[in-house]
Amino acid sequence: MTAVAAHHDHHDDHHHAPHGLKRWLFSTNHKDIGTLYLWFSFAMFMVGGFMALVIRAELMYPGMQVVDPEFFNQMTTVHGLIMVFGAVMPATVGLANWMIPLMIGAPDMALPRMNNWSFWILPFAFTILIGAVLMSAFGDGNPSAPNFGWTFYAPLSTKYGPASTDLFILSVHMMGISSIMGAINVIVTVLNMRAPGMTMMKMPLFVWTWLITAFLLVAVMPVLAGAVTMMLTDRHFGTSFFDAAGGGDPVLFQHIFWFFGHPEVYIMILPSFGIVSAIIPTFARKHLFGYASMVYATASIALLSFVVWAHHMFTVGMPLAGTLFFMYMTMLISVPTGVKVFNWVATMWRGSLTFELPMKWALAFVVLFTCGGLSGLMLALTPVDFQYHDTYFVVAHFHYVLVSGAIFSIFAAAYYWLPKWSGVMPNTFLGELHFWNSLLSVNLLFFPMHFVGLAGMPRRYADYALQFADYNWWISVGAFWFGISQLLFVAVCVLCAMKKGKKAEAAPWEGAEGLEWTVPSPAPFHTFDTPPVIK
Amino acid sequence: MSELNDLEQRNNRVLRKLVIGSVLMFGFAFAMVPLYDVLCDITGLNGKTSDTAASGEVQMDEDRLVTVQFVTTSSGGMVWDFTPQVRSVKVHPGEITQVNFQVKNPADHTIIGQAIPSVSPGLAAPHLLKTQCFCFDNQTLLAGGEADMPMIFYLDPALPKHINTITLSYAMFDVTERVTGNKDKLAAR
Amino acid sequence: MQSTLFRRVTAALTLLLVSGVSVASDWTERSNVNLRPGVTDISQDVFGLHVAILWVVSVIGLAVFGLIMYSAVAHRRSKRPQAATFHEHVGVEIAWTVIPFIILIFMAVPATRVLIAMDDSAESELTVKVTGYRWNWSYEYLTYQDDNDVGVFFFSNLKTPAEQYHTPVLKNGLFPYGTAADRFGVEPEEKDHNYMLAVDKPLILPAGVKVRFLVTADDVIHSFFMPDFAIKKDAIPGFVNEAWTVVPEDATGIYYGQCAELCGKNHAFMPIEVHVVAKEEFDTWIAEEKEKAASGPDLTPFANLEAAMALGKEKYNAACVLCHGAEGQGGIGLPFAGTELMNDSARIQENIDVLIKGRNAMPSFAAQLTPRDIAAVITYQRNAFGNETGDLIQPADVAK
Incomplete structure (x- = not known):
């Protein structure tokens, strides 16, 4: 371990730190807000996960056993919305809040009051959404909660949507405003607040990927807001953007939605690329291979993500030329993604590897994300996509990318930076249990989905034909196993929050580089009031 | 101190640009509506035909014969009986043809209907031109009323060579609430 | 209550075991692992494409995972206390950008070819209009050979009886319908072989004839999904989409499909059943149906x-x-x-x-x-x- 003596006695900051409820409600401190984001996203992860288990309980056997098909649809809808907007996105925003100022040597985020606001909108947005579900659950399914899938295609969500669709629209608007403000904050911070000498091409890759993510957010979240605004006016103010009867077109909704939706996928995964690019070099004790090509690959993925959206809708009946264009562009996007994976492998190559918890999660990410990426390449081929589209094959694909991809990388980040956040090392025994259980169960959960999908089971089905029964049983077993395994992570986090565990040094990982490791653990309330000097 | 103010100014400048950027992107979502219509007109995406009358002055191509099929649907709870007088016609490109569609309102109240055209294959849509169509406006039928609605069209001789069958579909929607602004029926759903 | 719940869980478990066996014996006919090759030329081209791309991604995947595993074992710290220092190499970086690109081109060529073949719906002999409703399908035979006004129309509903799928284990709570035993006075029935697939009146198609489907919907978006014909086309209210198929003459039989776009509560309860019959048989059937349609409704009174x-x-x-x-x-x-x-x-x-x-x-x-x-x-x-x-x-x- 590199000898860093700068520990103990950093109490000098405490007279700045407010206490009690006010500390959290009115906080403008990037670390406190980051902590709020992370706990909030974890809570949402558990709520959304519970909904997934309701789905899996119903699908364990053919037949309708646990819930009504109507409530089943509400579960699939709200599970998706919560996981995308409540779990993955806020978690990465939380990481950005905590780490970006520490990584670029800034005292705080550039717009701290806006930072407070962008977090505190979120609990209200999700209270509205979850409130609709609770009303439905305790009212025996009446009034119905949003039940049209997280993609809320018109006219199912407009002319045929339940009354709670208006709550959903309000909630999505609030999430959108929160994300846009969070993204603006990241961009301003990265562009203006870097310590002297921290040039753009010296920034850690996590900062780079988040900067590009933030630009994507500013570009597409308003488009989502536009889509739900059009829904609102279609429902109540006599417009017909998406209603064929008034001269509109339901397919237009899908174009607008996926113009947002595809970049959204990269919004969720790009920060993960940054996390993994920080962790692998640390535990390989070797510099990241091809830093510059990583930056360019990220940027080209982001740009290409604007011209591939219609691959989500090959079956709506597009002209041949359009279909071919979107197929070629989609295939092309796998090139920069491949570059990233190869770079990580080359970083490991001839390093001096150790396998602490963050490294385990990061390696699981590389392998399983690659699985998801390769099935994505299969989905890009339009003629076969006609067979795969809207089946469990697609469900398997995006869960590999988002659960064993994005969420695994967030776990990796948590184990990597928890010493910095809490000042104690995460419990290794619980952490190992958490890792191995999650790794095995996530594959039992999602790998058989490829099989039932190829065999032809459509997604969002509350009941299914008998040839799908065997694998659905295994999938459900995997789901409950994975769900219960996450309780171990609750224990790990609570122990860290209670400061129970081995005290962490300023730089607990010996191969780690970067400004965040030059400040003590836990990071004091204020850091880099005087900008550090970058060599 | 001036250094701090300077930073704040720079932050606000970037902030302003980004806020403007996101407002513009919000506008872009709405701009996609007309953009999409233009794209549909060019490529025949979704088989939409033009909703205004064409001039009808065009050279007839007697060497080619194209089958035009007519399909009707009463959509979304519409109760009208809505049928084409003939199921299909064979026409030369450029030949002006009239087809009548019959509608009958079996309900005990007045209903306003709007027919929405759709052409398949979509590539043919820009080449199917109408000089007169009941679908240009909405139609009102009193309780028990009947009507013959004319549609006059011709095919543009520039129709791609490989297309020999065109299907023209009309979906008839009940737009009474939309036109009269009466939302009672909707609220009851 | 406790014991009822327990009994139901055991009953459900037993049921699953039974159904598991009946499914297992049927693997060759109804794959539950891989894509279905289907019966048409197009569906078999698609299957070929699927197998090819599956090989490509498997080989790439195994190569990458192999490198990771090798590195994880051979380059661990106990073997190599000192890490190498390289972090750039223009040659390999160009190689792993260009080589995947070339592989992609090799995949794009056959995919484009199949896609163009799929797009050509000209010269069809039979046109069927398929309409999706919440929650069933209707079929209207529009034209058949020289007859351009066939006028045969019918709806097609799920045949699986409610007693088979309606098997709740929770008496109250989220399932508002009560238990099967309360409602029907019987324990759940054993599930049919064609559970959730069979319909009351299937779509009948002639073998060896090019059939064109005009797909549309009445209310919300549905999707007409027939894996054996490699067809999945969205049914969009107000618009028509085209799909086509030719089932070879030797492939008469029963084929199943499902709705593939979320359309509300009973999205899973609107399957598609297609009977492909010999052309002569189809001619007889369509003539009978046409006669029935022309003779007006059957008004025979009920005896009791x-x-x-x-x-x-x-x-x-x-x-x-x-x-x-x-x-x-x-x-x-x-x-x-x-x-x-x-x-x-x-x-x-x-x-x-x-x-x-x-x-x-x-x-x-x-x-x-x-x-x-x-x-x-x-x-x-x-x-x-x-x-x-x-x-x-x-x-x-x-x-x-």
């Missing part, structure tokens, strides 16, 4: 209440059960058990009008059910679920 009830139950379970419940308890639709409309004999005409014309969210069933069916359904409604009016409605009452 029992006859009407039997047909009524069958039609109710096909057309009404998804919204109004197997026991008339309601759901999306209004309840019937013990309600005034069902028990007041003065309101029979109103009851008939609602079925024929629709009311609010209730669609009109004039197209879906014959007058005889409607009379039977109304008779059933008024004499089942604890209603005991004794009303017998005759087809002539409905047809007038």
